[in-house]
Amino acid sequence: MIKVWGSVLLAAGALLLASPSFAQEACSASPDLNGDGTVDAADVEVMKAAFGTQSGDSDFDAAADLNNDGLVTTMDYRVMLECS
Secondary structure, rough: OHHHHHHHHHHHHHHOOOOHHHHHHHHHOOOOOOOOOOOHHHHHHHHHHHOEEEOOOOOOHHHHHHOOEEEEOOHHHHHHHHOO
């Protein structure tokens, strides 16, 4: 239950931070995190699994680091929302 609410809060926070110019700057990264050609719930699961990790962590997934800062944060989730 906590993971579900955390995801809802994460999505709400990312939407509040969204701006029209952000999408133009950030969409060089592909939000298709699992590489299946579709951005869907499976990609959100990849993001959730990597959320809060950083480069060097055993569970860090570079595909989820959409802004390439070495961290998987709300900013990466924001890129996913804006670019899908």
